[in-house]
Amino acid sequence: PGVARTLVDCGLGQVGEFPAAVGDNIALIQRGTISFVDKVTNAMNAGAVAVIIYNNAPGDFTGTLGAAGNWIPAVSVSDTTGATLKTQVGKSATVVNKISDWDHYDGTSMATPHTAGVLALIWSANPILSNTTVESYLFATCKDLGAAGYDTTYGRGLINADAAVAKAGK
Structure with missing residues (x-):
């Protein structure tokens, strides 16, 4: 090669x-x-x-x-x-120009599947949670970036999967 x-x-x-x-x-x-x-x-x-x-x-x-x-x-x-x-x-x-089946994504193309995966982890930690509760755990455990609260650059911030799952497991 x-x-x-x-x-x-x-x-x-x-x-x-x-x-x-x-x-x-x-x-x-x-x-x-x-x-x-x-x-x-x-x-x-x-x-x-x-x-x-x-x-x-x-x-x-x-x-x-x-x-x-x-x-x-x-x-x-x-x-x-x-x-x-x-x-x-x-x-x-x-x-050597290595071609693989992996790809690089950013923005919503990567944020959406990542968020869906973290939501699934939260539900797996506590399957009886409602949609609203799961969403609130996700938002409550995000690290706020940029302007305080929701903003158009960072959304709700950086997802903290460990913290969200731990919150759901309580």
Whole structure:
């Protein structure tokens, strides 16, 4: 698993910045100027078999290619990792783009199933509780974040599953 080829510096990944040597090799591209989609598309059109995009500012970042497609492996790395990789241009490198059935969610896409799970835990601790009581235990044990009480940024706050289940078990 992974693509092992020669690492080739391709600047910012703009059309015209890809040397012929990138064909069947790995394109090392700096973040900036054009979108990640354009960088990877340009690398694919130049014949690269994988892309490493390194940050142009301190720290890590996560780029996106938008919609699913027939992309070559593409990964993002920090500026310091990029600087190290630049010293390895012309040498063999391996890009591993691990694909799994796990996904990353945030906002209501993650809060809703998490809340449902905690509500189920509360009921399992005390199955005779009413819906209203279960809800009140959940809200009473949340850690308030942001403005006091309910707010549109944090809702009721951070759920404390242990405290909610303990309250239900009394």
